[in-house]
Amino acid sequence: MATKMKVRKGDLVQMITGKDRGKRGRVLEARPSERRVIVENLNVAKRHTRPRPIRDSSRMGGAQVVPGGILDKAAAVPVANVMVVCPVCDNATRIGISEKEIKGEIVRVRVCKREGCGQEIDR
């Protein structure tokens, strides 16, 4: 379970380092094996691409072309560079794990570690 991250897809996170520091966005993709997340609108790398033909040797003629242009591509950021924004107190916070009982079963829930909040993140 060492690779399990506390940040999940769909979380609202805030960048705590770099040029996008303080900005927020939703996690589009979590990559626990890399300990990275892809966050919408954050750490966007502009990629300039040229139109280029695709060579398709299996077909005669009719060369296809990939259109060029500028693509905004969100690059993966280390999960250590973001903090989850608590939906209750609206602060970037550290996440704690708390256990609670639902219908007789113990489930682990993520909670806000801010003093005076301590509310569940998932709802």
Ligand SMILES: [Zn+2]
């Ligand atoms: Zn909170």
